[in-house]
Amino acid sequence: MQVQLTSPLDMHLHFRSGDMLKTVAPLSSKSFAGGLIMPNTTPPITTKEVLLEYKQEILDATNGDNFTPYMTLFFKDDYSYDFLKSVKDEILAIKLYPAGITTNSEGGVSSLSIDNLRTTLEAMSELEIPLCIHGESNGFVMDREAEFIPIYKQLATAFPKLKIIMEHITTKASADAVLEFDNLYATITLHHLYITLDDVAGGMLQPHLFCKPIAKRPEDREALLNLALNANEKVMFGSDSAPHPRSAKEAPGCAAGVFTAPIALQLLTQLFAKHNKLENLQAFVSDNAQKIYGLKPIEKTITLEQKEFAIPAKYKDVVPFMANQKIEWRIV
């Protein structure tokens, strides 16, 4: 049995930079026609010059593959209208991180009040630049995403023409909230469709499954599956594939992030096939994102076949999700 996907897109993707980028970018470009590149590099992407350099670094690393890096800026509350206008054609979105909430987010926003964000968000709204948000509070780890929902609602109400993407949602509360406002959308990762906190910390502790937001409860995963498997038009695939060197994952103080890029399409196909929802996979991994962002990706067909595939133990120094496990689908 085979499945053909047209121009699959990964709408939430970390490439890092330097050697890590050289390792992971070609793995994404092998599977996908394009991806939304997160700007939380070190330092973060906040100027046009750095943005263009970073884009070139990605193009160089994926040379020969047909892959479009959709670039993002790291949200600052003092971006001017003129600056955003000057950079608009080079970016697809701007990503907002609350300060200190995840990897390389120290320079993020420390006050999320509407007043503090108004200037930049009004400019974005007028220029039709979507806003992507890592929506977590500083509260208790299992409550952070739910506690952030009122902020999503305030923003969606205050800026009705601004498209707001709730990134990597993990809870039933978010799955409900995204349906409430016309201008709210969401990405869902691969790993949050597969795992709950039980997989991270219910048996032995599994650092390679530790991420932010942390995987939640079974009923939360069910709510995400319900949106994804039915390809609800408010959601799209974004892997949040986040590579760290093995040494940073397998030590006390383990970094947050799950590396899924090279096996994402295979495991999505396995999941949708298992639930008899293969007919919705194309929309979840490409068509929905095209509509939400108004994209016309390059034409690229990825064919998967139902044949056993053993996920490698490592890609260079990066351990992938479900390393060493045998799965049922592979890319032809």
Place this chain on the structure above:
Amino acid sequence: MQVQLTSPLDMHLHFRSGDMLKTVAPLSSKSFAGGLIMPNTTPPITTKEVLLEYKQEILDATNGDNFTPYMTLFFKDDYSYDFLKSVKDEILAIKLYPAGITTNSEGGVSSLSIDNLRTTLEAMSELEIPLCIHGESNGFVMDREAEFIPIYKQLATAFPKLKIIMEHITTKASADAVLEFDNLYATITLHHLYITLDDVAGGMLQPHLFCKPIAKRPEDREALLNLALNANEKVMFGSDSAPHPRSAKEAPGCAAGVFTAPIALQLLTQLFAKHNKLENLQAFVSDNAQKIYGLKPIEKTITLEQKEFAIPAKYKDVVPFMANQKIEWRIV
């Protein structure tokens, strides 16, 4: 400032065996007058012969210190009355593990129905042998302890003369349940008075804080603090100090257990002092256990003084709770 504790007791303690026992047993005997020694060694303690050998191993390792190892058997549903009678004088309690629920519990009980447990529990009740339980279901990691509470209540009702100790409680639900039945009691660990899931997985992932039951929510810790700091007579200190070699903690598939024995009294004193509850510390770390178990421990005075103490990075190959951190109290 000084605090004197008379015959402190640690009523839930893992010594393991062999070299590990030689490393950790003297650290407990330095601080405590006695401790309840858990039977989940490899293999578990299920015969009188092995029990006496294990007791001798502990006495040899703590030679020169005044420390009483209160021994336990690993619960089996086919212990006969005659066997239990023959071993009664050598044990203080019997510890029940649901099968597979934590370290070395594979041989635990697979059916917790009253009918299945009746023979052994009736004999224990008649012989006045207390029952200690690791009370977790096989459910979602954050719900396991709460899901086990109906079983505690069934047992407490069916065997009203049997003293049942809810080991290492971590939730408000358990803190409430222990007060509901005259024959229910509980131990509370040091680490569950200090940490929540936020400390384990809210920032970076911290394997040395990973244990079973996993640390829960802030309101759960508050409920435990309320019982412990007020030295509620239904609760007593049990560290659940659980040493693992560093290599087993700092790798994927990290073993469950927090090693607290050598710094438990210091950190309890710091905690009770911070909350202006030092007058209740003696009851929590000794007097309550004496009443619950009907113990008369050896006389041993431990003096602590308010003076900075740096917790070592390791004790041989075992990393303690709060390694390398400076605390305010030390043993004189």
